Amino acid sequence: MKFSEEFEQRFAEMVTHYPTKRSALVPTLLYAQDEVGFLSDEVISELASRLALTELEVRNVISYYSMLTTKPRGKFNVQVCTNIACMLRGGEELLHHCSKKLGIGHKGTTPDGMFTLEEVECIGACSWAPAVQVNYDFHENLTTEKMDKVLDEYKKRGTQ
Amino acid sequence: MPDVNITVDGKKVTAPAGTLLIEACKSVGIEVPSFCYYPNLSLQGACRMCLVKIEKMPKLQTACTTVIGEGMIVTTDSDEIRQARKGMVELLLGNHPLDCPVCDAGGECELQDMTFSYGAAESKYIEPKNHRDEQQWSPVVYFDRPRCILCYRCVRVCGEAMDVWALGVQNRGVSSIIAPNKEDHLECEECGMCIDICPVGALTSGAYRYKTRPWEMKHVGTTCTHCADGCKTTLGVRRADAGMEIVRGDNRDKSGINNDFLCIKGRYAFDFAENPERIMTPLIRRDGRLTPATWEEAFALIGRTFREIVDTHGGSAIGVVGSNRITNEEAYLLQKFARVVLDTNNIDHHRTADFPAFAAALSGKPGLTASMRDVYNAAAMLLIGNDPTNRHPLLAYQIRNNVRLHRAKLHIVNSQEIKLRRQATSFAAIPAGGENVLAAFLAGDDAQAESLASGGMNRDAWLSWRDKLHAEPNLVVIFGSEVHGQGISALVKFAAALQGAKLICLGDYANSRGAADMGLYPDLLPGYLPIGDPGKFHEEWSAMPTAQGLDLRGMVQSAQARNLRALYVVGANPIGRFEIDPYVFSDSFVVVQEMFLTETAAIADVVLPAANAYEKAGTFTNTCGDLQQVKKAGDKTETKSDFEMIVRIADAMGFDIRHLVPFGRGVRADMGQSRGAQSGEADRHAVWLQANNLEPKLSPFDPMAILDEIQRLVPGYDVSRINLLAGNDEHTRLSACGPGAMHDPELIVPADDTLFTSGTLGRYSKTLNSVIENRQVPESEVAAD
Amino acid sequence: MAELVSHPDEIKVVTRRFGMGATNIDRYLELDGYKAVQKALAMPPDDVINLVKNSGLRGRGGAGFNTGMKWSFVPKQSPKPKYVLCNGDESEPGTCKDRLIFEHDPHSVIEGVMIAAIAVQSHAGYIYIRGEYRYLSVIMQKALQDAYARGFLGKNIFGSGYDLDIYWHGGAGAYEVGEESALMESLEGKRGIPRIRPPFPAVVGLWGGPTVINNAETLASVPHIILGGAEWYASLGTPKNGGTRLFCLSGHLNRPGVYELPMGYNLKKMIYEVGGGIPNGRSLKAVVPGGSSTPALKPEEIDVAMDFDALMKAGSMLGSGGVVVLDDTTCMVKFALRTIKFYQHESCGWCIPCREGTDWLKKTLTRFHQGAGLMKDIDNIQYLSENMLGRTFCPLGDAAAMPTIAFVKKWRKEFEDHLEGRPCPFEKEGAIEQLPVLSH
Numbered sequence A: 001m002k003f004s005e006e007f008e009q010r011f012a013e014m015v016t017h018y019p020t021k022r023s024a025l026v027p028t029l030l031y032a033q034d035e036v037g038f039l040s041d042e043v044i045s046e047l048a049s050r051l052a053l054t055e056l057e058v059r060n061v062i063s064y065y066s067m068l069t070t071k072p073r074g075k076f077n078v079q080v081c082t083n084i085a086c087m088l089r090g091g092e093e094l095l096h097h098c099s100k101k102l103g104i105g106h107k108g109t110t111p112d113g114m115f116t117l118e119e120v121e122c123i124g125a126c127s128w129a130p131a132v133q134v135n136y137d138f139h140e141n142l143t144t145e146k147m148d149k150v151l152d153e154y155k156k157r158g159t160q
Numbered sequence B: 001m002p003d004v005n006i007t008v009d010g011k012k013v014t015a016p017a018g019t020l021l022i023e024a025c026k027s028v029g030i031e032v033p034s035f036c037y038y039p040n041l042s043l044q045g046a047c048r049m050c051l052v053k054i055e056k057m058p059k060l061q062t063a064c065t066t067v068i069g070e071g072m073i074v075t076t077d078s079d080e081i082r083q084a085r086k087g088m089v090e091l092l093l094g095n096h097p098l099d100c101p102v103c104d105a106g107g108e109c110e111l112q113d114m115t116f117s118y119g120a121a122e123s124k125y126i127e128p129k130n131h132r133d134e135q136q137w138s139p140v141v142y143f144d145r146p147r148c149i150l151c152y153r154c155v156r157v158c159g160e161a162m163d164v165w166a167l168g169v170q171n172r173g174v175s176s177i178i179a180p181n182k183e184d185h186l187e188c189e190e191c192g193m194c195i196d197i198c199p200v201g202a203l204t205s206g207a208y209r210y211k212t213r214p215w216e217m218k219h220v221g222t223t224c225t226h227c228a229d230g231c232k233t234t235l236g237v238r239r240a241d242a243g244m245e246i247v248r249g250d251n252r253d254k255s256g257i258n259n260d261f262l263c264i265k266g267r268y269a270f271d272f273a274e275n276p277e278r279i280m281t282p283l284i285r286r287d288g289r290l291t292p293a294t295w296e297e298a299f300a301l302i303g304r305t306f307r308e309i310v311d312t313h314g315g316s317a318i319g320v321v322g323s324n325r326i327t328n329e330e331a332y333l334l335q336k337f338a339r340v341v342l343d344t345n346n347i348d349h350h351r352t353a354d355f356p357a358f359a360a361a362l363s364g365k366p367g368l369t370a371s372m373r374d375v376y377n378a379a380a381m382l383l384i385g386n387d388p389t390n391r392h393p394l395l396a397y398q399i400r401n402n403v404r405l406h407r408a409k410l411h412i413v414n415s416q417e418i419k420l421r422r423q424a425t426s427f428a429a430i431p432a433g434g435e436n437v438l439a440a441f442l443a444g445d446d447a448q449a450e451s452l453a454s455g456g457m458n459r460d461a462w463l464s465w466r467d468k469l470h471a472e473p474n475l476v477v478i479f480g481s482e483v484h485g486q487g488i489s490a491l492v493k494f495a496a497a498l499q500g501a502k503l504i505c506l507g508d509y510a511n512s513r514g515a516a517d518m519g520l521y522p523d524l525l526p527g528y529l530p531i532g533d534p535g536k537f538h539e540e541w542s543a544m545p546t547a548q549g550l551d552l553r554g555m556v557q558s559a560q561a562r563n564l565r566a567l568y569v570v571g572a573n574p575i576g577r578f579e580i581d582p583y584v585f586s587d588s589f590v591v592v593q594e595m596f597l598t599e600t601a602a603i604a605d606v607v608l609p610a611a612n613a614y615e616k617a618g619t620f621t622n623t624c625g626d627l628q629q630v631k632k633a634g635d636k637t638e639t640k641s642d643f644e645m646i647v648r649i650a651d652a653m654g655f656d657i658r659h660l661v662p663f664g665r666g667v668r669a670d671m672g673q674s675r676g677a678q679s680g681e682a683d684r685h686a687v688w689l690q691a692n693n694l695e696p697k698l699s700p701f702d703p704m705a706i707l708d709e710i711q712r713l714v715p716g717y718d719v720s721r722i723n724l725l726a727g728n729d730e731h732t733r734l735s736a737c738g739p740g741a742m743h744d745p746e747l748i749v750p751a752d753d754t755l756f757t758s759g760t761l762g763r764y765s766k767t768l769n770s771v772i773e774n775r776q777v778p779e780s781e782v783a784a785d
Numbered sequence C: 001m002a003e004l005v006s007h008p009d010e011i012k013v014v015t016r017r018f019g020m021g022a023t024n025i026d027r028y029l030e031l032d033g034y035k036a037v038q039k040a041l042a043m044p045p046d047d048v049i050n051l052v053k054n055s056g057l058r059g060r061g062g063a064g065f066n067t068g069m070k071w072s073f074v075p076k077q078s079p080k081p082k083y084v085l086c087n088g089d090e091s092e093p094g095t096c097k098d099r100l101i102f103e104h105d106p107h108s109v110i111e112g113v114m115i116a117a118i119a120v121q122s123h124a125g126y127i128y129i130r131g132e133y134r135y136l137s138v139i140m141q142k143a144l145q146d147a148y149a150r151g152f153l154g155k156n157i158f159g160s161g162y163d164l165d166i167y168w169h170g171g172a173g174a175y176e177v178g179e180e181s182a183l184m185e186s187l188e189g190k191r192g193i194p195r196i197r198p199p200f201p202a203v204v205g206l207w208g209g210p211t212v213i214n215n216a217e218t219l220a221s222v223p224h225i226i227l228g229g230a231e232w233y234a235s236l237g238t239p240k241n242g243g244t245r246l247f248c249l250s251g252h253l254n255r256p257g258v259y260e261l262p263m264g265y266n267l268k269k270m271i272y273e274v275g276g277g278i279p280n281g282r283s284l285k286a287v288v289p290g291g292s293s294t295p296a297l298k299p300e301e302i303d304v305a306m307d308f309d310a311l312m313k314a315g316s317m318l319g320s321g322g323v324v325v326l327d328d329t330t331c332m333v334k335f336a337l338r339t340i341k342f343y344q345h346e347s348c349g350w351c352i353p354c355r356e357g358t359d360w361l362k363k364t365l366t367r368f369h370q371g372a373g374l375m376k377d378i379d380n381i382q383y384l385s386e387n388m389l390g391r392t393f394c395p396l397g398d399a400a401a402m403p404t405i406a407f408v409k410k411w412r413k414e415f416e417d418h419l420e421g422r423p424c425p426f427e428k429e430g431a432i433e434q435l436p437v438l439s440h
Ligand SMILES: Cc1cc2nc3c(=O)[nH]c(=O)nc-3n(C[C@H](O)[C@H](O)[C@H](O)COP(=O)(O)O)c2cc1C
Pocket: C058, C059, C060, C061, C062, C063, C064, C065, C067, C087, C088, C089, C090, C091, C092, C175, C176, C177, C178, C179, C180, C181, C213, C214, C215, C216, C218, C219, C394, C395, C396, C399
């Protein structure tokens, strides 16, 4: 199992930060997922052996955290917040808009593998609602028009 | 620990500091309900059923996580509390399928009981329940997710108590689920502890599910017939076409030395009894082929032939092979039969440990043998050789949990990296075969340190390691068959010099220790007395030969020399086990008492269908020397116990069986005389006694009559009969025996069974075979998981 | 990223360096950075604790426990190492303040952790930032590197002979992990299941060692208290509620945003003056004063001082400072549903009342809002919530139950208006059918 140099450096340093190896698990999983796209069986067994855990233990942890996934996702994960603050300012309309525009539902992925759509809980942008996170980037004070621009932006980025 | 005083529902309660409130309540008979709490497993506080009111605390508190404090004033029952518990049950039922009528746990379900006590039957919610299909996780483990109430007992018992860690919790919130270690299936030791501990019907066993309703079963607590640890297993039996069928095994009542532990064999491997290949009628060889015959024909033929051979060629022309799986009474009876009826000492059995050497070393040194219970309480343990996880599951469990719950020290010396090293304080590797050398070193022979030094540790390391052991109080020394002869004397010498040290000698099979104690040896009488010893046996028995007889090897040679005219095999398979050329016995008249057509039975002239240990009464002695009762649970009317068959053969030989079985002697059953009854009455009373497992010593087939004799004549077996009959284990005293003997270690052949094999019984157990077929990984990997 | 707002009534303490490029360590130093920690190093640890205690600083994470007091529970002698853990998991709906602190003034959090560590004589600290805040983790990791490069962290900090290490740690999406004991589990690489208490973290925490756990804003306030003094800080707020706090104004407002206002600031003023009032001339229906876990207030209840004690008296809680404003077009049933959906999705599932309770509330409210509600549902919703209240393994259950009880009690009429198959009075045609439902 091959990870990037950057990942290896971060991992090597991170495990020295804790009295127990396994403490590095959660952030390590997220960085691994960012590289591979999802947490494949291969990644799981690799990290399990590195942190002296059973694969079961690793899966138990993965399945707990909502950002971690064992299934492939689109290039861009469009996470629309519909929690109270965003809901009051049109979060749900935004979600439906994306759903129509992309032709996919919650946790669906476009056939071209470009976008995955996800309805998510509060992402800490309440005062700038409604807000969307595409992968790790925040887009705030959105309207359906602005949302279109955002999506088109990513589509361009994804295709070139 | 100092005591703490609290008040529960007005009652004064005193308990040691550190006691959990829920246990303190139990100690005065106040049951606080709980799902997730389970003694000796880690605390969860998850089910919230045990909420109680503690004065000066605003919220209700969980009794399962609260440690009692001086002066605590507790209320365990009030409207608020009942409402809280009712609410919990209602919430559980919200998503729980109400398929109780077809649920295995129906009638034995803790959720049903709670619903009953808190009257939460009416469902408040009309929402559809979250349904999931049932999954099969292994040949023995099924999981019905919607029934699961997430008490996490299974996860903890598998990890903490079994050290297998094959179950986990996945997802979160309402989609939380118990998950097996290999995505959709389990790879584990298949002990079934998770099923047994499940308070509802979420985990069910392939062996039992949908077979019967709990209340349709009769429950018989007996001793497991597989390994030599002697777990108590409570067998659920129900009527079958001919006799009684066993449908379940567990020990939920925690009434045995194994508490609620059972391994896969004790829990599920009773199914060999139902194997279609089981012999159900006597077989006689007629023109070369084994053909069905009546019992009368069979006994007549055997009686006639044996008589003839004894009269014309003498007893030395007959060999007898006993078994490690027959009861003490049968083993005793068999050697008595050989000696007084067949007039021969040509008797032996499959030896799996050097018990005679152990007896020799202990002779006259009382208090040096440990019971299975001692293992759980010892301050320190030394394990030499063997792999208990595979060959002595209960012993391994006792060791693990002694370490986990009592922080006992565990020192291991082994040529393999056995799984128990995970609990070990120290693990020393030695070359295979070095066990006797180690024993000598322990006994003070420093020169041996050199030869040990090869593996990992150097001379000084070994010396300081030994010093550590010398400092351990109440050390229990457990050794496998790798240690024998002088090695055993050395270990006993070592232990005798320590403060409160005790030993355990590990043999295989359910009654290998009993077979040895009962004198299935050509040179030793019961209690390891020399054959020539002019003692009680000679006084009490009619004439018997005093010259040492042939051991198994000797019998084979004698047969090769065409001198062995007959071979009588009871519950053993020497030809299969020792790969003896079957033609050796082509001139001998071979009689075999068996359940199945083994390699040995296949060459027999007469095969008698035998009952197994689950189908008869008597006693077993486990490898530690703990004597326990064996009770009749299953029944196949077409078979007979080895006991009865031996007696019938003696009778067919024209021997006065009163000289074989002293029935009518010793403690008498009430024959109704006390009620001034007529004889007809008496018979019915006898029937009643049988039915209640009280054996009236009226018949020559009464094992209790022999138990009387054993307790009278076999040194160390004079234990409390009351306790024994009450279902307790009684530790026998090997030190009272002896002088024992030094045998050729070549004759010792360990069974090398794994968790999933069990000699002949295992070969015919559907459950064990299906597990073996199902495995994708070698045992070692599972163990090391 | 998130743009800043300001209002004349603001008192900028924690936010004083916002927008000044203080992520740059030199800039931070120019703006009195790392002065407080050096001052603290020169003080006896107990004086630091007392100073913070007297400042009346109370936890900004939600519970509002006196911070100095919490520190004082840490045993002086401990066989196991002591730790300081900064809670930056910020996930309470309506709350987006820690995010701004990490973005604009990461060193103030580091400095706060350092001072807490010195106060309890700990030599290791962790700053836990929720996984979604990846860009803040990048900023924080850089800030930590710079601090190490200057010798502010590591061995013999500021030549004082005191060793102190501080590390970043990241989450991966779980609200419950914000709960202090679950936070420790998560940091130890496990599922975010809370721990049995007692023992409390201050005694038995991370890896069994005594652990101080504080919210990021709480810790970011500490350096200012050390420099400005306890009296000054206390005087900014109301009795027992020292200083200022970041209020996250959101919902139906003309000027939503994060404002730093003194403790005890009037809620009505906060909405109508600071927040600029309700848009499009609509009127107020409800206010969630401290994040989704706090019971909503009716318009007649909002003339209240925003401090822990006053709101407690008003039957709610100050919580995490997330002020969510609802105008008269909002359907309270739908709002209740969306709130409970969150807790159902975030419940760790450990204990029965929370796991099953949130699920059934979600199911019932969904059906109810879709017009299939029954009269008995209204009472059942309250009955169920009351069965959860105070009986769950951790406070998440209460956080789900308390607001729900308030919704039913205070807006019962709106629930009744949904009965007998009547469509939701506030929904546009057809909108309900496509109401998204979070699936797991
Ligand atoms: C379900 C739940 C979620 C919580 N989430 C957070 C959080 O995201 N951030 C936080 O600082 N505190 C959170 N808390 C409060 C913490 O448990 C803890 O009280 C707080 O971090 C202590 O710091 P403080 O005293 O500075 O407030 C949460 C509590 C609960 C019960």
